[in-house]
Amino acid sequence: MKRSRFKLATHAAYVSAFLTLIAASRVWADPPTTWGRPFDASLDGNKIDWLFKFTTIAIGILFVIMAAILIWATVMQRDTGGRKAQYEHGIGRKHLLLTALVSSIIFFGVDGTLLYSSFVDLTETFWKWPTAKDHPVEVEVYAQQWVWNFRLAGPDGKFNTPDDVVTINDLHLPVNTPVFVKIKSKDVIHSFYLPNMRIKQDAFPGSITQLWFEPTKPGQYVVGCAQHCGVSHYKMHGTMTVESQQEYERWLHDESTAAKRRFDQADSDAHWGWDWEI
Numbered sequence: 404m405k406r407s408r409f410k411l412a413t414h415a416a417y418v419s420a421f422l423t424l425i426a427a428s429r430v431w432a433d434p435p436t437t438w439g440r441p442f443d444a445s446l447d448g449n450k451i452d453w454l455f456k457f458t459t460i461a462i463g464i465l466f467v468i469m470a471a472i473l474i475w476a477t478v479m480q481r482d483t484g485g486r487k488a489q490y491e492h493g494i495g496r497k498h499l500l501l502t503a504l505v506s507s508i509i510f511f512g513v514d515g516t517l518l519y520s521s522f523v524d525l526t527e528t529f530w531k532w533p534t535a536k537d538h539p540v541e542v543e544v545y546a547q548q549w550v551w552n553f554r555l556a557g558p559d560g561k562f563n564t565p566d567d568v569v570t571i572n573d574l575h576l577p578v579n580t581p582v583f584v585k586i587k588s589k590d591v592i593h594s595f596y597l598p599n600m601r602i603k604q605d606a607f608p609g610s611i612t613q614l615w616f617e618p619t620k621p622g623q624y625v626v627g628c629a630q631h632c633g634v635s636h637y638k639m640h641g642t643m644t645v646e647s648q649q650e651y652e653r654w655l656h657d658e659s660t661a662a663k664r665r666f667d668q669a670d671s672d673a674h675w676g677w678d679w680e681i
Contacts, residue, residue, distance in 0.1 A: 572641030
């Protein structure tokens with residue numbers, strides 16, 4: 404009888420492990436287009452994805468272990484008639500040492516790995532801002548209820564001049580080029596969110612925040628707001644078009660030429676740009 408119960412518990416643990424492995428295989432594979440995370444189209448987005456994958460696998464392993472223990476306890480220790488339950492308070496030295504050991508393994512093995520990897524990624528990648536020698540595309544983002552205003556410097560290389568390219572909810576960028584973004588809000592707190600670039604930064608009134616990324620795959624991607632900013636928050640989304648260098652330069656030239664024709668010095672609301680400082 405005990406052997407059959409043990410086999411039942413073992414089979415149940417195998418089923419739990421099998422289901423976890425299926426879930427893990429979906430995590431490590433490229434995410435599908437219909438569900439899961441938006442696919443990564445950036446140079447360093449894989450670092451963010453690795454943290455998610457490691458967390459999922461670690462939690463899956465812990466789940467299998469706990470499920471196996473619970474199944475074993477339920478099957479092997481159930482009352483078969485006449486057996487008296489043995490209560491354990493878990494305050495002995497042996498139990499305390501076991502608890503400390505298991506907790507340390509989880510804390511240092513899982514949380515410690517995530518903490519260390521996060522700091523390394525921040526220091527070596529995300530906080531290494533592009534400099535002039537990297538020739539980044541510089542973009543000023545002005546958030547307001549409920550649109551994204553984008554400004555790129557024209558041929559003169561200066562912001563807030565007649566040849567600036569200013570668009571609403573429509574950002575064009577070249578592929579395989581660093582993009583340095585500075586962000587400000589006109590009214591309330593917004594959050595500039597590029598899910599396919601694995602990057603996000605809040606926009607505050609009265610201060611400038613910044614981020615950088617490098618798109619590696621041409622296409623059109625969502626620009627979202629990840630901070631509730633009022634009753635029409637759901638409407639605040641735009642499109643980021645990543646294209647070849649030639650296509651981008653052609654678009655920038657055409658838009659800059661049109662901008663100079665439309666420029667109106669008296670329109671103070673249109674001159675929201677600021678001097679760029681790296």
